[in-house]
């Protein structure tokens with residue numbers, strides 16, 4: 001098998017005579033979420049590609065492509081939607097044949113480089129067909145619990161920041177924010193679910209990207225009473241430390257710092273959440289104006305103070321009062337919403353704290369107590 005691979009590799013890499021103007025495929029990643037599988041290939045600017053779909057086969061053709069051996073190794077993956085991957089070369093075109101387990105809606109587009117990815121990216125999304133998924137869910141829910149039993153519970157939406165193609169901040173020792181936020185979020189959800197009259201819902205349960213507006217819609221669809229987004233902070237200055245809490249301000253950041261942070265978090269179009277962005281913005285604006293914002297803002301401040309008070313018992317505070325920022329995720333109409341920067345991942349001490357399960361539990365517990373006190 002190994003021999004065959006080497007032969008095939010040299011064929012794939014050296015088989016063409018257009019050695020100089022070929023598009024190099026630098027890296028290959030995939031992310032599986034409950035609603036889609038996302039395939040990302042790092043490419044060069046101006047990559048020429050096309051997608052063809054048969055019932056259970058998706059073919060991605062990349063013109064004039066050159067594959068690195070390190071990329072090649074990553075190609076043969078499987079998940080809940082993709083059964084098998086094959087590669088073929090047809091003259092100058094490299095064909096990726098994905099055998100799928102079902103019939104999916106396929107979307108493809110390219111993304112520009114950003115701070116985290118220096119290459120242009122070619123993205124292929126395989127979406128579950130919507131109508132079916134929605135139908136299944138509603139019948140399941142109906143069977144599980146009658147509405148009356150459900151409606152008494154307070155739904156707390158917990159939003160682990162970043163995920164999948166979006167790693168979030170990278171720590172001093174290279175920890176990734178997306179893993180830490182998910183771990184803390186899951187611990188927090190567990191505590192909430194063990195509390196009478198409360199139920200936690202996570203905006204993501206694994207390592208995949210969820211668009212920021214989608215996170216908001218999850219909160220709305222579930223009639224959430226609180227929205228809590230969990231993050232870890234990062235700045236260039238290694239000594240910066242402590243927790244901070246952000247609440248929504250209609251005008252955006254109140255301080256220069258908040259504005260900077262805002263820019264780094266509002267990454268809707270950098271990690272493949274670009275579908276109908278313009279429409280969604282309009283939609284968001286409309287609902288923002290339709291609901292009472294004032295009460296929501298007061299409640300968010302109150303929640304922010306309660307969480308900060310608890311955070312001060314387990315570690316440093318970076319800011320002693322809730323800061324205002326215009327994060328997209330905080331634009332949840334009528335739902336009190338906060339964004340918790342648990343600690344600085346860019347600070348070596350706090351980074352190891354963030355990676356320590358016991359410390360993660362302490363952080364989750366502090367947020368949990370903050371929520372309880374808010375309701376008292």
Ligand SMILES: [Zn+2]
Pocket residue numbers: 161162168169177230231232265
């Ligand atoms: Zn973050």
